[in-house]
Amino acid sequence: THYLFIVVVAVNSTLLTINAGDYIFYTDWAWTSFVVFSISQSTMLVVGAIYYMLFTGVPGTATYYATIMTIYTWVAKGAWFALGYPYDFIVVPVWIPSAMLLDLTYWATRRNKHAAILIGGSLVGLSFPLFNMVNLLLVRDPLEVAFKYPRPTLPAYMTPIEPQVGKFYNSPVALGSGAGAVLTVPIAALGAKLNT
Numbered sequence: 001t002h003y004l005f006i007v008v009v010a011v012n013s014t015l016l017t018i019n020a021g022d023y024i025f026y027t028d029w030a031w032t033s034f035v036v037f038s039i040s041q042s043t044m045l046v047v048g049a050i051y052y053m054l055f056t057g058v059p060g061t062a063t064y065y066a067t068i069m070t071i072y073t074w075v076a077k078g079a080w081f082a083l084g085y086p087y088d089f090i091v092v093p094v095w096i097p098s099a100m101l102l103d104l105t106y107w108a109t110r111r112n113k114h115a116a117i118l119i120g121g122s123l124v125g126l127s128f129p130l131f132n133m134v135n136l137l138l139v140r141d142p143l144e145v146a147f148k149y150p151r152p153t154l155p156a157y158m159t160p161i162e163p164q165v166g167k168f169y170n171s172p173v174a175l176g177s178g179a180g181a182v183l184t185v186p187i188a189a190l191g192a193k194l195n196t
Helices: 002-020 034-056 061-082 095-110 114-139 141-149 172-195
Strands: none
Touching: 002 034, 002 061, 034 061, 034 095, 034 114, 034 172, 061 095, 095 114, 114 172
């Protein structure tokens, strides 16, 4: 019953997670909003994973949670591809390795929820932007995809006009990692407090 509950809620929370990181989910905003994405996605991952990991008390639940989100997102990627958009139109975020670090922390500290929040949350905040920057580097040509295939759901004021890569941030990985690591801990603590 617990795992069925986790599956149902993880699938629904995927929608919230995707919307929180909509800036990287589609390639038109993938690079310019990387810091916003890193903060929102690492926070969303830690809050959901910590909540359900503590709910079951089983190390491995965070990875299970991230796997469900990954599968669900690949289904969405396939749907866009079926509509005629290129394979690189959607970049699936890399949640699983960071969730594995969270599970490893929970297991290594003998299911200490405070260590999972402090150490695990920090590891997720630091690692998540790095994994996803590597993921973005593998995209064939994000600017070409963004301008050739604009998203039909974008309002006119959000439609890309000119390349903005590297304009706003000197080091998106450093900013995203730092902000993600700082913010995931207190928010995860709040989520764990609500769970008790």
